[in-house]
Amino acid sequence: MKRATRTVTIRDVARRSGVSVTTVSRVLNNRLDVAEETTKKVQAVVHDLGYGSSLAARGLRSRRTNVIGLIIPEVASHYCQEILRGVNRTIALLDKNLIIYTSGVLQRENIALHERSSVGLLNGGIADGVIVVTPTATQFATDAPLVIIDPNNDNPSYPAIIATNREGALSAVDYLISLGHRRIAHISGRRELISSVQRLQGYREALEAAGIPVDEELIEIGDFSTATAIPCVRNLLALTDRPTAIFASNDMTAIAVYEVAAEMGLRIPQDLSVVGFDNLRESAFLFPPLTTVDQSVEKMGAMAMEILVKLVKGEPLTPEADDAPYLVKVPTQLVVRGSCAPVSPRSPTRTHNADSAVSR
Amino acid sequence: MKRATRTVTIRDVARRSGVSVTTVSRVLNNRLDVAEETTKKVQAVVHDLGYGSSLAARGLRSRRTNVIGLIIPEVASHYCQEILRGVNRTIALLDKNLIIYTSGVLQRENIALHERSSVGLLNGGIADGVIVVTPTATQFATDAPLVIIDPNNDNPSYPAIIATNREGALSAVDYLISLGHRRIAHISGRRELISSVQRLQGYREALEAAGIPVDEELIEIGDFSTATAIPCVRNLLALTDRPTAIFASNDMTAIAVYEVAAEMGLRIPQDLSVVGFDNLRESAFLFPPLTTVDQSVEKMGAMAMEILVKLVKGEPLTPEADDAPYLVKVPTQLVVRGSCAPVSPRSPTRTHNADSAVSR
DNA sequence: CTGTTAGCGCCTTCAG
DNA sequence: CTGAAGGCGCTAACAG
Numbered sequence: 001m002k003r004a005t006r007t008v009t010i011r012d013v014a015r016r017s018g019v020s021v022t023t024v025s026r027v028l029n030n031r032l033d034v035a036e037e038t039t040k041k042v043q044a045v046v047h048d049l050g051y052g053s054s055l056a057a058r059g060l061r062s063r064r065t066n067v068i069g070l071i072i073p074e075v076a077s078h079y080c081q082e083i084l085r086g087v088n089r090t091i092a093l094l095d096k097n098l099i100i101y102t103s104g105v106l107q108r109e110n111i112a113l114h115e116r117s118s119v120g121l122l123n124g125g126i127a128d129g130v131i132v133v134t135p136t137a138t139q140f141a142t143d144a145p146l147v148i149i150d151p152n153n154d155n156p157s158y159p160a161i162i163a164t165n166r167e168g169a170l171s172a173v174d175y176l177i178s179l180g181h182r183r184i185a186h187i188s189g190r191r192e193l194i195s196s197v198q199r200l201q202g203y204r205e206a207l208e209a210a211g212i213p214v215d216e217e218l219i220e221i222g223d224f225s226t227a228t229a230i231p232c233v234r235n236l237l238a239l240t241d242r243p244t245a246i247f248a249s250n251d252m253t254a255i256a257v258y259e260v261a262a263e264m265g266l267r268i269p270q271d272l273s274v275v276g277f278d279n280l281r282e283s284a285f286l287f288p289p290l291t292t293v294d295q296s297v298e299k300m301g302a303m304a305m306e307i308l309v310k311l312v313k314g315e316p317l318t319p320e321a322d323d324a325p326y327l328v329k330v331p332t333q334l335v336v337r338g339s340c341a342p343v344s345p346r347s348p349t350r351t352h353n354a355d356s357a358v359s360r
Numbered sequence: 361m362k363r364a365t366r367t368v369t370i371r372d373v374a375r376r377s378g379v380s381v382t383t384v385s386r387v388l389n390n391r392l393d394v395a396e397e398t399t400k401k402v403q404a405v406v407h408d409l410g411y412g413s414s415l416a417a418r419g420l421r422s423r424r425t426n427v428i429g430l431i432i433p434e435v436a437s438h439y440c441q442e443i444l445r446g447v448n449r450t451i452a453l454l455d456k457n458l459i460i461y462t463s464g465v466l467q468r469e470n471i472a473l474h475e476r477s478s479v480g481l482l483n484g485g486i487a488d489g490v491i492v493v494t495p496t497a498t499q500f501a502t503d504a505p506l507v508i509i510d511p512n513n514d515n516p517s518y519p520a521i522i523a524t525n526r527e528g529a530l531s532a533v534d535y536l537i538s539l540g541h542r543r544i545a546h547i548s549g550r551r552e553l554i555s556s557v558q559r560l561q562g563y564r565e566a567l568e569a570a571g572i573p574v575d576e577e578l579i580e581i582g583d584f585s586t587a588t589a590i591p592c593v594r595n596l597l598a599l600t601d602r603p604t605a606i607f608a609s610n611d612m613t614a615i616a617v618y619e620v621a622a623e624m625g626l627r628i629p630q631d632l633s634v635v636g637f638d639n640l641r642e643s644a645f646l647f648p649p650l651t652t653v654d655q656s657v658e659k660m661g662a663m664a665m666e667i668l669v670k671l672v673k674g675e676p677l678t679p680e681a682d683d684a685p686y687l688v689k690v691p692t693q694l695v696v697r698g699s700c701a702p703v704s705p706r707s708p709t710r711t712h713n714a715d716s717a718v719s720r
Numbered sequence: 721c722t723g724t725t726a727g728c729g730c731c732t733t734c735a736g
Numbered sequence: 737c738t739g740a741a742g743g744c745g746c747t748a749a750c751a752g
Contacts, residue, residue, distance in 0.1 A: 379722075379723085380722070380723045380724080381723090382722075382723060382724080383721090383722060383723075386721095386722090393721060393722090394721070394722085395721060395722085398721085398722085417728090419728095420728050420729065420730090421727085421728050422728085423728095485728085485729085
């Protein structure tokens with residue numbers, strides 16, 4: 001087999017500089033105990049040969065690669081994009097670290113896949129630590145630092161970041177109620193995610209606090225994706241006593257509401273009010289602009305990164321340096337834009353659109 | 361199991377199964393020359409211990425990790441998202457491959473950073489091959505398979521994928537001309553990218569073919585990002601003889617046109633026509649929906665992946681198995697939506713509409 | 721079929 | 737200040 005790996009190794013550098021591999025290694029790692037002249041010489045050769053140290057070898061030998069991993073459920077989602085922005089922003093400020101993102105293919109076995117990814121990166125010694133976004137698994141076979149964004153249980157085993165989902169939902173539904181809505185529907189997110197559960201809870205509480213009985217018919221189970229939400233919206237809007245407002249568990253779900261409303265000839269916000277959750281960049285450009293609960297996803301990504309870096313450095317997260325589960329709560333805030341209106345004076349169901357009802 | 365000791369290695373598995381490390385390795389790699397009973401036993405222990413092989417070690421020893429790398433300029437851009445979609449889709453069909461994305465922080469030194477990333481992954485022995493998207497560098501210090509999406513020179517040193525940019529631009533500008541526009545501006549993309557140059561070229565050719573002199577004042581240099589394009593649009597719309605149409609080099613640039621138009625109180629398409637390039641998913645949801653040139657970015661991602669996999673397997677790209685530069689051209693197509701209108705009658709420019717025969 | 725012997729490229733003792 | 741060993745976890749040769 002031909003010597004395909006023509007890659008230049010540390011040995012080549014050593015030979016060319018007339019020093020030992022050890023010395024080269026020292027130079028590369030900015031050790032101070034090297035003669036300046038030697039350092040210069042080696043650096044020149046390194047540059048000359050275009051040498052780059054092998055991540056694999058480095059990760060194998062020493063547990064410090066300056067690489068951190070990010071495991072996300074779906075690279076191409078807007079939510080993950082926001083996180084990427086935050087993570088990138090933070091990593092740019094830190095020392096010249098490299099970053100690796102991985103993504104599994106979502107097949108309902110992403111439990112296994114996520115874990116594999118994580119293990120592949122960590123046990124693989126490639127990354128110094130990992131951020132896992134909306135994990136399905138609760139335990140990971142690793143000792144390396146791990147930070148979770150949007151965990152799937154109340155008491156995550158790892159440091160985690162989560163928004164004040166209940167409060168956010170409360171403010172969203174309160175707002176709708178203040179506009180006179182009483183038939184308010186909700187499309188929930190992935191059930192295994194605590195964020196999803198908390199939003200549903202906030203929805204219920206807001207209704208109850210206003211003395212509006214919760215109608216289970218008005219609650220649909222989604223999974224935070226537009227595709228899944230579409231039939232949910234259809235169900236909702238096909239009800240005889242149609243809701244006048246929908247509180248979507250996230251912005252992607254709200255988009256489904258927009259789409260179905262358009263296909264049914266319903267105008268937003270005149271015929272139907274919509275509130276989302278997340279405040280993705282895109283939501284402001286929808287037509288009409290989406291009223292939504294901001295949870296600064298980007299900031300969550302940035303915070304996760306900051307925490308992880310501390311963890312990697314071995315710095316304590318809290319002054320007390322205890323090992324108690326560390327949970328960061330990110331505040332939420334309602335952003336009012338154009339997708340909500342006061343409930344129309346007349347009954348919302350078929351005023352002039354006397355077509356045949358959608359049967360189901 | 362809080363106290364998860366050091367990571368479990370192949371040796372632990374070997375010890376626990378009462379076989380040698382080699383045998384375990386063989387089982388892990390699905391070698392056929394292992395007794396079924398041994399295989400079962402080892403697999404049980406592997407599962408039991410939650411063992412996962414170290415990517416670093418594997419990559420170091422054997423040049424086959426089943427991981428491919430993807431180097432993109434900006435993870436959070438819509439363009440890259442489309443590519444991610446394509447890459448993900450393809451990789452899902454292939455054998456259980458894992459995939460790693462990396463991203464540098466763009467600092468105008470991303471030439472260096474891109475190259476570093478690439479080298480880090482390849483020289484690092486982590487990936488079997490790499491896809492580089494819109495590279496700034498032309499040469500990479502690696503022997504591992506490399507595929508480029510949207511190269512930066514006419515004759516890339518590696519297999520590359522590129523859209524028929526000139527033809528696409530031609531069709532876009534022809535379309536605007538057919539609507540009666542004569543003051544057609546262009547905001548170009550990153551100059552070092554050939555796609556950008558070709559679009560500009562198509563713009564010029566279309567104008568010339570229609571007998572419209574090219575006004576250099578109507579050409580602004582952007583970099584494919586919305587932020588950079590904003591001042592360009594402002595310049596354009598501040599001209600005394602304002603353009604009636606803008607051909608943006610990509611959809612992100614077109615969004616800048618939307619934004620500035622809104623801030624100036626100009627209506628699209630009544631006061632200003634806009635054509636983009638890319639056909640990102642989001643473009644259909646703009647208001648009004650963007651007329652743009654489709655270059656199926658997602659497909660480009662998928663194709664790059666397919667080519668790379670062949671390369672990794674050592675299969676020839678062409679039947680002749682020659683090593684000539686391999687360049688795949690992806691067709692483009694104009695997608696007409698709502699962002700263009702016939703030039704308004706009170707247009708200050710020549711009203712020679714009658715003979716605006718498009719000669720092509 | 722299985723175990724032994726070598727390293728992959730690098731970093732970390734420990735001696736000079 | 738520098739170099740010579742040894743080994744990280746794993747796989748690819750060869751033996752048995």
